[in-house]
Amino acid sequence: SKTYKIAVLAGDGIGPEVTKESVKILKIIGETFQYKFQFDYGSVGAEAIYQTGNPLPDETLALCKNSDAVLFGAIGDPAFDNNPDAKVRPEQGLLKLRKELGLFANIRPIKTYASLIKKSPLKKEIVDGTDIHIYRELISGIYFGEKFTDENGEYAYDLCKYSREEIIGITHLAFQDAQKRKKKLTLIDKANVLDTSRLWRKIVKEIALEYPDVELDFMFVDNAAMQMILNPKQFDVILTENMFGDIISDEASVIGGSIGLLPSASIGENNGLFEPIHGSYPQAKGKGIANPIASILSAAMLLDYLQLNVAAEKLRQSVEHAIESKFVTVDLNAEQNYSTSEVGDFIADYI
Amino acid sequence: SKTYKIAVLAGDGIGPEVTKESVKILKIIGETFQYKFQFDYGSVGAEAIYQTGNPLPDETLALCKNSDAVLFGAIGDPAFDNNPDAKVRPEQGLLKLRKELGLFANIRPIKTYASLIKKSPLKKEIVDGTDIHIYRELISGIYFGEKFTDENGEYAYDLCKYSREEIIGITHLAFQDAQKRKKKLTLIDKANVLDTSRLWRKIVKEIALEYPDVELDFMFVDNAAMQMILNPKQFDVILTENMFGDIISDEASVIGGSIGLLPSASIGENNGLFEPIHGSYPQAKGKGIANPIASILSAAMLLDYLQLNVAAEKLRQSVEHAIESKFVTVDLNAEQNYSTSEVGDFIADYI
Numbered sequence A, B: 001s002k003t004y005k006i007a008v009l010a011g012d013g014i015g016p017e018v019t020k021e022s023v024k025i026l027k028i029i030g031e032t033f034q035y036k037f038q039f040d041y042g043s044v045g046a047e048a049i050y051q052t053g054n055p056l057p058d059e060t061l062a063l064c065k066n067s068d069a070v071l072f073g074a075i076g077d078p079a080f081d082n083n084p085d086a087k088v089r090p091e092q093g094l095l096k097l098r099k100e101l102g103l104f105a106n107i108r109p110i111k112t113y114a115s116l117i118k119k120s121p122l123k124k125e126i127v128d129g130t131d132i133h134i135y136r137e138l139i140s141g142i143y144f145g146e147k148f149t150d151e152n153g154e155y156a157y158d159l160c161k162y163s164r165e166e167i168i169g170i171t172h173l174a175f176q177d178a179q180k181r182k183k184k185l186t187l188i189d190k191a192n193v194l195d196t197s198r199l200w201r202k203i204v205k206e207i208a209l210e211y212p213d214v215e216l217d218f219m220f221v222d223n224a225a226m227q228m229i230l231n232p233k234q235f236d237v238i239l240t241e242n243m244f245g246d247i248i249s250d251e252a253s254v255i256g257g258s259i260g261l262l263p264s265a266s267i268g269e270n271n272g273l274f275e276p277i278h279g280s281y282p283q284a285k286g287k288g289i290a291n292p293i294a295s296i297l298s299a300a301m302l303l304d305y306l307q308l309n310v311a312a313e314k315l316r317q318s319v320e321h322a323i324e325s326k327f328v329t330v331d332l333n334a335e336q337n338y339s340t341s342e343v344g345d346f347i348a349d350y351i
């Protein structure tokens, strides 16, 4: 049977601690379901800068290109955050990796857990039952367009550019997902101002003809930022460009009450990268208090990507069992709580 | 004594109804405080397109340039919203007016009213006491940079560009306001990705040296979209570029529980424009149910701009009195409510 090669890039801060739990669980899943996983480790982010001067060393990139999927921890380090003039930055490692692997679609599921809803800053009746899949274009737009700063620092620009090819792939993925769900797709854009947004609308409308069972609507990004809080349940699948997706998906992450639960998948033609939405959270590093669930649910998305769907489903059930049993880290339960590895063990034992 | 020339651009949808209340109240304030106001009306938006084919007719622009301040209603019409291919659009009138009048700073105060807090989608303990001034750059950035769509509709771009001059003016305004408040200024940007954001950071840091009593901090826009919901009370004055300001300020508008209360000021060297944050709300047009308070509080910001601060303060007190007396429109009180003009009269009578 096939051996699945998984590149593990644990990265900075709490990245290594939470990724360790996911690897532990994937190993158990391998034993239980008779899958062969091979784990190969690479460095990325601040950790890689300290070791090699490069936030994405060539060996790491080669490792990822040779893998079936990448399990990613987190990047970011206060030493760089507090120094905006730093020429080499941890984030560059992630951005370059996304581009090199062609990970055009970033998918973030947003849902609520009944037992955690009281932790939401929003009222229960607003958020209860929210279930959104956000599709964010990840390797084009203003992130990767031409950039320029004049030598005197008097002016600068960033170019937001989109071509048809850059829009088509993610749009099909989003429609296909909507077909399996509530059959509603909302394109978030700023078509009353931006030419790129009008291009998105035009192409998405064309592609919509291939999915007549899916209802398509459009929402300006400013209104969407309101609607996400006023009535998140109106959304099913959201499709949007890179920069708007960055903002709207982070905003949506507050709905469930804990960012420590939210996974993401970044999908390309030949590879996928799976990472928690939360950052490197350096204050918590090494304390054993980091919530491993976002990473573990990212591992579940990795299993889905490898079409090991039964195992993915089992893993998600185990996570829900841990949450319902209140066997969780301190961010979710201040009174009685468990360490990162205890939560990982509890979830592993249930598989 | 001086005659203040006020251009009134009521615009579309509920714009005329709510603007009428503000004009009525400004006339009473003129009588009470012995100020001479001259009101001159111009057309803008969809209404102007229907009349002249132009969302900002030359006469309207000339009228505004000749005025001391512009009282603006709302623009937008479903006929255009549902037709993204329309070449002439209501929004163009507003964007051109901002640019022609040089209105570089859009200021949006966000606050809560104790008696309305239960209408917020957020929990009381999160929002109670929020008091933020958002400064959004309004006539540069991706809104006004070069735009292009190729003739086959295969690719498009929008250029986000900033120069030092375009950043300095609004930055000083924001720091000066912070000095009068809690002395905290947060620059929202995406300096880990964008050259323009790094230019903003650099220049804002330089200008900060002139305001040593103000604490300056930086926040990435994705994190800011989370923080605005998790803990809005951490913000005092927010400074940001055009596109981020559009998104973040609309998001922040949910905090108080009603967008029908939120005013804005757009300030330039020689003119100011004052408009409610809400749109044209066409469904409510002509029904007498539109909340006039956002427009009336915009009129209060207009008075401040004309340095008629005592009158502005009195007007704000009258509005608070109406809110506390629950003499409000249906959006704020479903059981017992009053019409647009009844609320306007109540506020006028208290002056």
Ligand SMILES: CC(C)[C@H](C(=O)O)[C@@H](O)C(=O)O
Pocket: A091, A094, A095, A246, B192, B193, B222
């Ligand atoms: C770290 C940063 C460059 C990145 C982004 O903006 O894409 C992050 O915010 C994310 O959303 O994964």
Ligand SMILES: CC(C)[C@H](C(=O)O)[C@@H](O)C(=O)O
Pocket: A192, A193, A222, B091, B094, B095, B246
């Ligand atoms: C109507 C639209 C062009 C405008 C903008 O994006 O600036 C509006 O959303 C606003 O914030 O005043």
